[in-house]
Amino acid sequence: MFGKGIIKGFIETARNFAGSYHDPARMVTLQYPEEKRALPENSRNFPFLVFDGNDPIKGLRCVSCKICEKECPPQCIYIVNERDERGKPLKHPKIFDIDISVCMSCQICVEVCPFDSIKMDQAYELSATERFKKLILHKQDLAKSNDYYHRIHPTEADAVDAILEAERKQHEAKKSAASSETPPAKQ
Amino acid sequence: MINTGLAAIFLWAGLEQGLGKLLDHGLSLLPPAWRTWATIVVLVGVMLGVFASLFALSTLLERKGLGRMQNRLGPNRVGPYGLLQPVADGIKMLTKEDIVPRGADGVVHFLAPLVLFAPLTLSFAVLPYGRHWVPLNLDAGLLFFFAAGSASELAAFMAGWSSRNKYSMLGGMRAIAQMISFEMPLVVASLSVVMISGTMSLAAIVERQEAWLWIFPKWNVFTPWGLAGFGLFIVAAMAETNRSPFDLPEGESEIIGGFMTEYSGFKYAVFFMGEYFGMFAVSGLAVTLFLGGWNAPLSFLPASFLWFFAKLMALVLVFIWVRGTLPRVRVDQLMNLAWKYLFPMTLLNLFVAALWHYTAVWRAPGGLALRWVLCFAAIAVPCAVLARAMMRSHKWAPRVYRFGD
Amino acid sequence: MESIEQIKLRIEQAIPGVILEIIANGSPGNPASIRVDPEHALAVARFLKDDGQLRLDYASNVTGVDWPDKVAQQTVKVLKMVDGVEKEFDAKVETREPGFLEAVYHLYSMELKHGPLVLRMRTGDRAGQTHLPSLTPLYRSADFQEREIYDLYGIIFDGHPDLRRLLMWEGFEDHPMRKDYAEPDDYEFEPTAHNQVLAKARRHYPPKASNG
């Protein structure tokens, strides 16, 4: 019959109109900012630096190896080594900047980091009126505690902690083996 | 619940009559020289106020309704449930910068929204809103209505031409072709009512429909010719007011904004309002011609202008529903629809109306049913055949697909 | 599909005078390619398209490759007459292998569902002789891709119906995908934290003279 398709369409929109009042599966809209979606664990936005202990700067896991700086596809990371008085580079960053207006959240820095020191954050309300002052994050803005890391990525953080613990034990075992072996060699 | 509702309706009907009397009385206190002018001022003020608030209400309803049809919430931020959204829209429109293109014809560009708006408000004057509530009860009200309404074609073309924008130009050309084409079926569809009622006065047409079959009304729409005429009238009215699916003159996915492309701020708002006013006007006419105007839907309920507005809003809701569902037709299909389908069908409908009129003498039992079947078949069968022939000639049909491995 | 050697043989039989060369592919499991001389390229493509066994009717990917001039230093023993005695000397010779531009076509068959056959053409050099025949008359799909190669590499395709720049604007002069392309210093930098970009920005916005 002519008009059948059009009438079917009308029924469909009417069904949706009615459904929008009682069927929550149809209404996917969230009333942001009053309502917020719980982010999935894997969700990522911009990187941050993990620190252990209480001091955000001293506890940084970063050893300033600059691998992430080199591998970053859009080149948004900028690292300068800390140096001692004689100019010898120390294993600590003096400057660690991430320009989040350039960063494309690709997570490659996280993947290449051999020290598990840079991870992806989930914070997303980052709008600012100052391009250079607010959107270039410095070391102190980036440093976040291991607890925070556990909060946002619990599974991943547990795995990382286990790996680090194993590495530390291995390292200690080697050290103790070395120290237990050295005395006889001295004699 | 029902009782309180009924009581409220009767109370309102009484109030309505009282209000009219009070107004008459108040006016009669004035010196006779002032009376006419005072009447005009009061009427114009009331009508502009009523229709402006109706406009605000229907923009809100449209946005809410479309939102719900699309599984969105619609505006809900301004005021409780977003009720103040039209106010916010209005403030936004008024405070926007008015941009006129450098190459535009300034005078015509400025006049176009006014030329659209003024005749449309004129056409409100002849609509009978309630018993004795006709601002301008002309003997040829219908003629006046169409004469005033067709000025909007000029406005669309003025806007399209004066903007000196190719999209505006295309939109203006589309508008003028479309409106002139659809004026024909619109007029002919209303002619059938004129033929049956024997009058061109809109108030008289409503009064002719004040008859009852037990408790059900005998509106024109409840006759075969009226039903067909109403359907054809609504389709033509959608095209005449540039509503979806016939919103080609401003088809924003094709020609950006059509003739309104180069309008901004308050002038755009006037265009926008004009579009809604046009919709109210033709819906009002449809209510008058086919839906019994101010008459109540059941015989024991009092007549009131509220019925008129309720029917009008129901039609507006239908317009919104259509807009939420249907895609737009193409310009050549639109012309085909007007000249090859609607126009012949409305002409045929005149004959069907005549048939209905002359078979009224059949008083035998079952005569009514026979008349219905006969007249309905006389209009429905050609409609279906013509539609099918159109689909066939263009090879439009649902398809079956094959699959490869 | 037949092996590439067979195809080469058959082309040579069908088109007299054609010069073909099989270019090996170092990557295991990936097909080698055939290099065609530009004069016969159109005839070869027509053969590949019309041949009943091949029916390579679909040019999937058309692209350019830039091979800059190769400068290699070699140490060669040179005989020289010193005081009437012939002596051997070591001498450094710079051999300059001229670069060229290459157009690569990946041909498939939609009819017989096989492929790809990789067809290559090389220009004479990178500056003056950059003409190659266009395969667009045979494969419409090469239309925009050849325009893109013309735009980004500078190969001029003779016989292309509408050879204009595709991605860059008309009036742009260089060819950005060439290996020796230098970015023009003509746009605004947003200095970011990164030192490379900062250095670029410093070059772009030279420090103002003190008297200014």
Next chain:
Amino acid sequence: MADIGMESAVGISAAGDGAGPGYRLLAKESPEEEGRFLEISMGPQHPSTHGVFRMDVLLDGETVVRLKPVFGYLHRNHEKIAEGTTYLGSMPYTDRLDYFNSMTNNWAYALAVEKLAGISVPERAEYIRVITAEMTRLQNHATLMGFLLQDLGAMGTPLMYAFREREKILDLFEAVSGSRMMCNYMRFGGCRVDLPSGWLEETVRLVDEFPGFLDEFEALLAENEILMARLQGVGVLSAALAVNAGVTGPMLRASGVNYDIRKVDHYGIYDRFKFRVPLGAHGDCYDRLMLRLLEMRESIKILKQALKQIPSGPVIDPKVKIRNFKPKPGEAYGRIEGPKWELGFYLMSDGSASPYRYRVRPPSLINLTVLEDLCIGQKVADVVVILGSVDIVLGEVDR
């Protein structure tokens, strides 16, 4: 197969140009016809060009006499960037090619690199790739249909329904990859991380519910008379021209050519699944629209099988290096059947850490080759519909 292609490319001359191919305006060349044609520039800012795309359209009344697409507004030289960065470094950029289908873009690139370096992919990763790719197909086709109807003037209703469903798929993408659209999920030799717990169950539920949405869509559209009038017989593409012009994907199959790379190349593990390839007969916009609907139903079949069969195990080949990844010199061309069409990557290695030549076969661009042929003689309102049915994403056209 005749060379129909070229004849219609210069077919402009039939419209009275006479100057042959080129880019000159007829109106200015023939003074007696001056003013007969209207030249409008659709885009780069136009509601229906799906991005910064421009068409130079010459109109006779409302009929298109000539149409020249103009590209490059979004050109960022992706290939040059990729030739300067590492193999892995290009992966996030591929997300941004066709930003609707980052999962399949990732796959195509990973496939090309795997071909180049001879890397094998673990079983589970192959299944994950198929599942994510087919989900990408679902959301791409759904949104395409929505956008096409939006271009037809359906006021966003189908688009909103499509977005409602897409939202659910994107949530799942976020759960697995961390990002809704810029997934950056595939790696050479597998996938970046394993699926989070509960993800497969969620996906099964989504796949079970999805046909309901398709039914709804079909009821809303398939038999709608206005839709048929607008789409049937519009933008007809013949099979011969489609093959010659290298048109791929649903657009090619709408013309009746049975060519699906999932069936032809059997890349990944597609030979394990039973599915059919829907084929059109007319090659018009309606076929293109309905074929996408049918393909979604086939995708659901694949998804159901894959979700049932998925094994456990590693998701990435641990031998593949993340840093200092240097394939042997050579070249490879990897292609997949993306949701829109054949997406190919041509890679040439010189043994260093970055590719010597990195080339994206931009299917959006190549499918636009026939845009002019489809549009000539149609109305200006059809131009946006035809463009919508071609289904382009400007991130990929301009790269």
